[in-house]
Amino acid sequence: MVTAVTNTEPRRRNRRGEGGKLRDEIIAAALALLDEGGDERAVTLRSVARKAGIAAPSIYPHFADQPSIMLAVVQREMDALTATLREADDNAAGGARARLFAVCNGYLDFAQAHPQRYRIMFGGLWTPSVEDTSITDADLDSLGVEAFTLLVEVLGVCVDEGIAHASDDLYGDAVALWLGLHGLAHQRAVVRKMPGPADVGDRLITALAHLK
């Protein structure tokens, strides 16, 4: 793994009112570091600055500390995940069952395509030790709600159309379904090669959505 930067040009300074642009570049740099295959520890304040082609202290006007960068990355990726799932949902043809599988498989594919991102989104090291940082509990609680809401909705459609067995607690069923997806997604994002049959994803979905 080469960490060389090779910035030929020293990076043009932003225009006067566009200082905020750097914020996005910092997030992009952190994402790039993650995708390069290292673990979360590779994303330090200094390494991000190197990747972005700026000096380390130049980050401070935009982020209070390193966990804040992580939070911003996660927020951006959560939005990206939500968008991906919505698109998968919209493109699904063939009724509620197809929609459910499209959304769930979209989730699993996301985790497999971007394991490092998935790891920091759900279960990153920065979450538990948030004390004495600038991150609030509200920041964390609001993290995946949009994507989860979509799952609840699609599962609800399955119940309404009689494809899935009804239950007195749709929300709870959706939580259980997500937990199953998360178990598989996380495991795929952590180990090199996941043991078990290839259709484990479909089995999880079928069983946890109570499909008929």
Add this chain to the structure above:
Amino acid sequence: MVTAVTNTEPRRRNRRGEGGKLRDEIIAAALALLDEGGDERAVTLRSVARKAGIAAPSIYPHFADQPSIMLAVVQREMDALTATLREADDNAAGGARARLFAVCNGYLDFAQAHPQRYRIMFGGLWTPSVEDTSITDADLDSLGVEAFTLLVEVLGVCVDEGIAHASDDLYGDAVALWLGLHGLAHQRAVVRKMPGPADVGDRLITALAHLK
């Protein structure tokens, strides 16, 4: 969180053939650091040495590098988990269904009781970046097999007794069941407060084991 060591006595040196004792003390120190609530990063070579009351280089005769300590900790905890599950299984009265719930709930309880341990056992940061360390793939592959085998066995008994719907792939079903358990266990080990209904665990078990 105070990291002070306050070693009043400078620790008595081990007897002549008992140098190996220190190995266990090192593992115990690493475990203690984990349980103190910090994340995995708190377990450094030097911090472990401090906790064990020895000098940092004294670790080298026992472990090649820091990941090796982690591996030893995980191996010990995997054995502890297996023992816990076996005990839960043995103490379960009331047939196959009770045995299955005892084992599964034992698993979930373990994760909730020792979140930091669970995190490094399944999905610790040290696993993906194992290159250029002294850890082999075989070390990692052999990690949870005993506990998983127990799960397969108990699930098989459920099928044999007609409590669970039969399938052509018992192993695959057990993988799916474990993935569901893992999703819940991991989430509980990562976030402070898990949303969703209290009986989510039972729902997962019932659905994924295909209980009648």
Add this chain to the structure above:
DNA sequence: CTCTCAGACTTACGGGCGTTAGCTTATGTC
């Protein structure tokens, strides 16, 4: 053309880390 200040940069401090090389000391043997 000049001046201002947003948007950066340079330098530096203190601290933790992993690891190497060489030294000390207690323990059990003879």
Add this chain to the structure above:
DNA sequence: GACATAAGCTAACGCCCGTAAGTCTGAGAG
């Protein structure tokens, strides 16, 4: 009691980290 050696220590190297203090500079207003 002397001595060999296992068990563990001290000192030191180089690296990377987060962060504070002060400095430069170029875009745009007048």
